[in-house]
Amino acid sequence: MFSIDIPPGTPPPRRAVVAEADPALRAALAVALRRCGFTVAAAADPMAALALVSEAETALALFSRGGRHDGEQAAALAVALSPHTRILLTTPGADGADAAPADGDPFPILPLTADPVRLAARLRRWLASTPLAA
Numbered sequence: 001m002f003s004i005d006i007p008p009g010t011p012p013p014r015r016a017v018v019a020e021a022d023p024a025l026r027a028a029l030a031v032a033l034r035r036c037g038f039t040v041a042a043a044a045d046p047m048a049a050l051a052l053v054s055e056a057e058t059a060l061a062l063f064s065r066g067g068r069h070d071g072e073q074a075a076a077l078a079v080a081l082s083p084h085t086r087i088l089l090t091t092p093g094a095d096g097a098d099a100a101p102a103d104g105d106p107f108p109i110l111p112l113t114a115d116p117v118r119l120a121a122r123l124r125r126w127l128a129s130t131p132l133a134a
Contacts, residue, residue: 014059018042019049019071020090021064024114029062029090031116036123046074053078058085065089065109075107086130 016038020026023044030040038060043049046063053061061078063071075087087107108126113119 015039015041015056016060016062017049017052017058019046019061019063019074020044025090025112028114028116028119029112032119032123033060035116035120036127046071050074050077050081053085054081058082060086060088062088062090062110065091072107088126 014037016033018026018029018033018040020029020042021044026042026044030042033040041049041052041056043052049061049063052058061075061082063075063078065071071089075089078085078087089107089109090112091109092112108130110122110126113122
């Protein structure tokens with residue numbers, strides 16, 4: 001990609017995909033991820049998000065855990081489609097919690113807040129403890 005606004009040698013932005021049925025939470029996640037340096041593609045449905053993961057190189061994919069949509073199944077399929085993509089499951093949660101694997105879960109779980117600033121802080125802490133592939 002060529003741009004006069006981007007200095008030569010600057011790495012391309014990392015891409016994240018968000019699957020979240022709630023429009024307010026989906027928007028908060030997108031803002032938080034952009035604050036963390038990602039370009040963001042989002043969908044309301046986990047299977048639509050899975051299609052987004054398969055379209056382009058994706059560093060991080062976030063899928064809703066539980067609810068009426070099967071985000072956990074889509075997350076497992078995303079790993080099969082794109083083994084280098086890191087997965088975070090999201091769930092409504094306590095405002096003070098950070099992303100962490102729950103007992104028996106293969107993916108870390110990020111408790112959500114509608115506040116993009118606090119959400120970005122949680123994501124940064126998780127990214128600092130779990131570096132993504134370059």
